[in-house]
Amino acid sequence: MSGTDTAAGADLVTYELRGDVALIGLNRPVKRNAISDRFVEAIFDAVVKAQREAKAGVIFGHGAHFCAGLDLSEHSEKPLFEAVQGSRRWHAVFDQIERGTIPWVAAITGAAVGGGFELAASVQLRVADEKAFFALPEGQRGIFVGGGGSVRISRLIGPARMGDMMLTGRSVSAADMERWGGVSYVVPEGEALDKALELAARTAQNAQFTNYAIINALPRIADMSSEDGLFAESMVASLATMTDDAKERLRAFLEKRAEKVQAPE
Incomplete structure (x- = not known):
């Protein structure tokens, strides 16, 4: 099977099969691919589909940015317990990527901010465009990471560097994030998706x-x-x-x- 999936949720997430590799595209470019609850469920459906049909997967963002994180307009209206349940759902969905049945590669362009960085941290390999940047602005927003970042990002770059990012709101370049251990590869502008596809195809050949x-x-x-x-x-x-x-x-x-x-x- 190949081509773009037209199932429910395809307005937020595109799905394509190229040989043994599934491509999941975050498709909310006007919101810099900010993640809502419905978006999380669309990602989950696409990941499960990929695990049935592919041997490896790639996650990328349509438009200029990978993912600018949590949709704050939705989050700000949630009651306390609903917010807890929402965070736990993010954990479950991202766990399907981190500890599922096939390897995943993220092709990161533009912003990987907050929940977008948390999503990227759940894959096995991260490829960043040289113009990509990373940030955790939770301190300035009065919130806290809720998509698994305190575990996954902290283990990638260390709690001190993660704390620095959250406390100061600083943006970190792709080159610095590679040096910190947060990304695996930095490539020239416009080449992240091609490199991610190359790596995914290589991993798909493994046992x-x-x-x-x-x-x-x-x-x-x-x-x-x-x-x-x-x-x-x-x-x-x-x-x-x-x-x-x-x-x-x-x-x-x-x-x-x-x-x-x-x-x-």
């Missing part, structure tokens, strides 16, 4: 079980003690070698049908 283990075992091992992590690693490594896919790939390497690892260009 399915290994991709699943990288997505799901690595972050859990990071939460364990050293000894527990090493034990879990042994179990996952042993399971991986038992799959038919792994056996065939190892056989191909030993029979010189697979390329050796090369030095970087």
Whole structure:
């Protein structure tokens, strides 16, 4: 299946399948792709669809910006408990990306602010246009991160740098965010989506079980003690070698049908 999806929510999120890679486009450019509750549900539906149909996925923003974060006009009217439930729903939806069944790459252009940065932090690989910028203006808005940023962003760049961003409201360039560990690649202006597609297509060629283990075992091992992590690693490594896919790939390497690892260009 290919082409643009026309199901419910396609006005907020576009969906396209290119080979083994699903492209999810945030499609609210007049609001800099600010996220509402309905937007979150549209993202969820597209992610679930991608997990059925694709081996890897890319998330990008239509227009000039990736995502400017929470739709404050909606959030400001919520009762307390509804706000708690909304935050927990964001957690559940973004968890489908972070610890789902396929790897995800974010192509970040323009603003990745607040909830947009939280969304980007839930993927496995982040590609930033050199003109992209990152910010967490919650301190100035009188709110707090609610889409998982206190865990995901903090683990990417460290709590001190995240606290700096929230307290001061400073914008951080793509180059600085790469240096901090918040993005994986910085590319020339206009090339983020192409690079994200290239990386997603590459990950789609990996063994399915290994991709699943990288997505799901690595972050859990990071939460364990050293000894527990090493034990879990042994179990996952042993399971991986038992799959038919792994056996065939190892056989191909030993029979010189697979390329050796090369030095970087």
